[in-house]
Amino acid sequence: MIESLLMSGVLLVTILLHTGKIVPVTTESRFLLFVLTLFFACVSVMYFLARVDHSFLPSFSQLAEVSYGWVWITAFLSVWLGKCCCKTWLKVASGAVGVLLLVLLAGILVHAAGYLPYRWGLSYTYAGYSRPHGMLMSPLEAGIVALVTWAWGMFWMAQSDTRRWIGTLLVGMSSAAVYLTLSRSAWLGLGVAVGVGTLFALHRRFLWLPLGVTVGVFALSSLALPIGWSRSVYAAQGDPSVASRLTAWHKMPTTLAQYPFGVPDEVRSVAIRRQEIAQPGSALNFYVEIGLAYGVLPLLLTGMLFFLLLLRAWQLGSSNLPEFAWGLGTIATVVALLFTYPSVLVSIPLGGFWGMVSAMEVNSDATTRVHAD
Amino acid sequence: MRTTFLAVVFITLSLHGFTQTSESSEVLRLLQEQLARQEHERLRITTRWRVRIEVFARPEDRVRSAEHSVQERLQQGELRREDAEWLLQSIRKSAKGSASECIVKVEGQGDFWITSGKVCSLDDGGTSLATKEVLLPGSYVIAASPISVETSQVQTVPELVEPLSVNSVRPEATGSHMPGNPLLSRIFLLGENPLRWLPLEFVSVRKEDGMYVIDSRHWHYKLTRVKEQWTGSSGSLNSSESKLPKSLSARLKVSFFIDPTKGFAVSRFQGIQGEEVVEVRRWRRFGTLLLPEQIVMQRFVMDVHGGERAVQNGITYLVGAQVVRRPVSKITIDLLSVEKTTRRIALKDLLPPNRAVADYRLGLDTGQVVFYRYEGVLPSLQQLSVMYQQQEQRRREESGVNVGQTARWLWILPALLILVGLLWYLRSRKL
Numbered sequence: 001m002i003e004s005l006l007m008s009g010v011l012l013v014t015i016l017l018h019t020g021k022i023v024p025v026t027t028e029s030r031f032l033l034f035v036l037t038l039f040f041a042c043v044s045v046m047y048f049l050a051r052v053d054h055s056f057l058p059s060f061s062q063l064a065e066v067s068y069g070w071v072w073i074t075a076f077l078s079v080w081l082g083k084c085c086c087k088t089w090l091k092v093a094s095g096a097v098g099v100l101l102l103v104l105l106a107g108i109l110v111h112a113a114g115y116l117p118y119r120w121g122l123s124y125t126y127a128g129y130s131r132p133h134g135m136l137m138s139p140l141e142a143g144i145v146a147l148v149t150w151a152w153g154m155f156w157m158a159q160s161d162t163r164r165w166i167g168t169l170l171v172g173m174s175s176a177a178v179y180l181t182l183s184r185s186a187w188l189g190l191g192v193a194v195g196v197g198t199l200f201a202l203h204r205r206f207l208w209l210p211l212g213v214t215v216g217v218f219a220l221s222s223l224a225l226p227i228g229w230s231r232s233v234y235a236a237q238g239d240p241s242v243a244s245r246l247t248a249w250h251k252m253p254t255t256l257a258q259y260p261f262g263v264p265d266e267v268r269s270v271a272i273r274r275q276e277i278a279q280p281g282s283a284l285n286f287y288v289e290i291g292l293a294y295g296v297l298p299l300l301l302t303g304m305l306f307f308l309l310l311l312r313a314w315q316l317g318s319s320n321l322p323e324f325a326w327g328l329g330t331i332a333t334v335v336a337l338l339f340t341y342p343s344v345l346v347s348i349p350l351g352g353f354w355g356m357v358s359a360m361e362v363n364s365d366a367t368t369r370v371h372a373d
Numbered sequence: 374m375r376t377t378f379l380a381v382v383f384i385t386l387s388l389h390g391f392t393q394t395s396e397s398s399e400v401l402r403l404l405q406e407q408l409a410r411q412e413h414e415r416l417r418i419t420t421r422w423r424v425r426i427e428v429f430a431r432p433e434d435r436v437r438s439a440e441h442s443v444q445e446r447l448q449q450g451e452l453r454r455e456d457a458e459w460l461l462q463s464i465r466k467s468a469k470g471s472a473s474e475c476i477v478k479v480e481g482q483g484d485f486w487i488t489s490g491k492v493c494s495l496d497d498g499g500t501s502l503a504t505k506e507v508l509l510p511g512s513y514v515i516a517a518s519p520i521s522v523e524t525s526q527v528q529t530v531p532e533l534v535e536p537l538s539v540n541s542v543r544p545e546a547t548g549s550h551m552p553g554n555p556l557l558s559r560i561f562l563l564g565e566n567p568l569r570w571l572p573l574e575f576v577s578v579r580k581e582d583g584m585y586v587i588d589s590r591h592w593h594y595k596l597t598r599v600k601e602q603w604t605g606s607s608g609s610l611n612s613s614e615s616k617l618p619k620s621l622s623a624r625l626k627v628s629f630f631i632d633p634t635k636g637f638a639v640s641r642f643q644g645i646q647g648e649e650v651v652e653v654r655r656w657r658r659f660g661t662l663l664l665p666e667q668i669v670m671q672r673f674v675m676d677v678h679g680g681e682r683a684v685q686n687g688i689t690y691l692v693g694a695q696v697v698r699r700p701v702s703k704i705t706i707d708l709l710s711v712e713k714t715t716r717r718i719a720l721k722d723l724l725p726p727n728r729a730v731a732d733y734r735l736g737l738d739t740g741q742v743v744f745y746r747y748e749g750v751l752p753s754l755q756q757l758s759v760m761y762q763q764q765e766q767r768r769r770e771e772s773g774v775n776v777g778q779t780a781r782w783l784w785i786l787p788a789l790l791i792l793v794g795l796l797w798y799l800r801s802r803k804l
Contacts, residue, residue: 003784009791009794013791013795032789035786
């Protein structure tokens with residue numbers, strides 16, 4: 001119950017920050033940022049140590065698990081605070097996350113070429129094709145990362161300097177990666193973003209090129225690997241991965257009615273045996289997972305936050321600024337997360353990405369959203 | 374008239390039953406004596422054995438099917454990601470065949486055996502660990518900590534491991550030098566009396582083609598004691614949580630074949646549903662004793678093909694599945710040398726006090742291990758049980774405090790964010 005209330009409180013603070021009802025103060029923001037940076041450092045170290053060897057400090061993996069649900073929201077807030085009050089921190093963090101994203105994208109493409117830089121025990125195959133995920137844990141996560149790098153590429157394509165060409169390359173590579181993962185959630189996210197982008201493009205001609213590159217590379221990739229075309233047919237024929245999601249979602253109302261503050265830890269171990277309860281981690285839907293882990297109120301507040309984010313994305317897309325790309329990226333990732341949830345590694349860039357979009361000013365003439373002390 | 378007839382029939386049948394039972398008990402007593410004599414003699418000799426282990430590759434379609442099953446169970450939330458990874462690694466490993474060889478030395482010391490050499494394992498990953506173990510007849514195993522040795526030194530390993538430093542005390546049905554089912558190795562390699570492991574209420578004796586056959590409805594299967602009914606899985610790949618189809622659940626019966634022409638030595642074993650078969654192929658005479666010169670142990674699994682999944686009371690069944698028997702491994706054990714034991718070692722010299730011990734006697738399968746310092750006497754099972762409860766209580770308290778406390782420390786972060794957010798909100802309203 002305490003965790004549920006705390007999560008609700010943090011989500012409420014985030015919503016108030018997003019809507020401008022709260023105005024951060026520089027000194028306190030910097031202090032918070034320092035604490036949050038320490039948190040990320042600890043979580044990252046624990047996560048990697050636990051991943052490398054389960055037997056090495058087993059409590060690390062437990063701790064990483066306990067803190068897991070907080071990672072995306074704290075990353076969200078960190079970027080918000082960094083953008084408002086500590087530009088140097090934001091530059092360093094953006095650089096680090098940028099490098100991380102590029103490395104992850106390269107890992108996916110290298111894996112697609114048949115070489116896996118680091119082998120997790122789990123591999124995902126479809127009709128004999130090994131779905132690439134590089135250094136990430138699953139192709140679904142790989143799809144999410146590719147959507148973020150796609151938005152980044154779109155943003156650079158809209159620039160007038162040499163970044164334009166690098167952006168084109170990034171859009172192409174990301175679109176190819178999205179296809180090659182055969183992640184239908186990423187496809188859907190990209191499809192919806194491209195659809196919305198096409199609507200905007202009716203009034204802004206400069207959008208046609210990045211959208212054209214996206215669709216072109218995606219189509220070419222599908223011709224090179226036609227196996228992906230049968231993925232949708234497969235879904236219609238009773239794909240167990242779709243069926244299991246639907247089953248878990250179906251159980252969500254009963255579970256939330258029974259546990260309005262989230263499924264407690266002591267129930268989780270027996271949740272598998274209790275057929276009527278959706279076990280946290282089984283829904284494979286980011287939003288539903290928040291509901292299962294933290295309860296009804298955080299679920300509603302998350303819904304509200306993402307509704308506001310989508311509104312911001314729409315506003316960004318409607319603007320003539322290159323930031324339209326971040327708006328499309330937000331739409332893509334928010335849609336894709338309907339069918340998956342990110343691990344700690346992906347939660348950090350993803351939460352940071354949403355935080356960046358949330359902290360963006362649509363109107364360039366708007367007054368600054370920070371108070372000097 | 375009718376009453377008299379019924380009384381006569383009843384008495385005749387009772388007498389017949391009594392005679393049969395009495396005859397069976399007599400045979401059992403004879404076998405008990407002969408097997409005990411064999412064991413007694415084998416406790417006085419030293420033997421060296423070459424163990425060659427061949428693990429056959431799992432057919433590709435079975436590997437794919439097992440992988441698919443794990444992926445499915447992961448997606449359905451039946452398995453945790455870490456467990457799924459471990460299972461998939463095992464499955465992929467099983468797709469490749471392997472062969473390994475090791476030398477085992479067995480020294481009979483009158484009332485216990487000392488085994489030493491490289492660890493013999495069916496899933497040998499290329500590591501060479503040399504250990505020394507004390508095996509008490511019908512009782513537990515006291516093991517030394519393994520030491521790493523170069524593969525080239527494996528032949529001389531038995532001499533390398535001195536002295537025995539007590540590392541663990543394990544239940545009877547274990548033994549690192551005993552490949553496959555350790556109990557079978559004890560019976561065939563060491564010459565241990567199998568009746569030590571078979572409670573008499575589960576045992577029956579019959580004669581087949583001149584051989585005595587001891588049938589038992591009680592057995593040790595993968596470190597677990599099983600009786601009457603066998604519902605074990607055909608491999609760890611399916612994990613303990615998976616349920617087998619009803620057709621694979623069967624009445625338990627294992628059979629030992631005792632050959633009276635070979636001095637009442639155990640010449641063959643046939644395990645659960647034919648899953649394990651051990652045969653002595655050649656014999657060697659040593660004095661009055663006939664020793665197995667070549668033992669072949671084979672393991673089989675039942676593969677389930679096809680069938681439709683049906684869930685009933687939360688248990689998944691495969692309806693209409695086809696069950697096929699497939700060889701999994703073959704262990705060939707050759708007797709290299711045999712001699713009278715000349716070096717005598719007392720048990721107390723092997724177990725110097727003040728050693729850290731991991732005691733597994735409460736059950737390897739349940740993971741109940743007790744850690745303590747050995748002070749010259751091993752605790753009884755009752756004492757061990759109490760020690761385990763105390764140890765678990767301590768562990769729960771410590772781990773609960775650690776993770777629980779850290780989780781609470783984590784609450785400081787959102788609490789701080791909320792507090793600062795509230796402060797900012799109040800300030801914004803004032804402005």
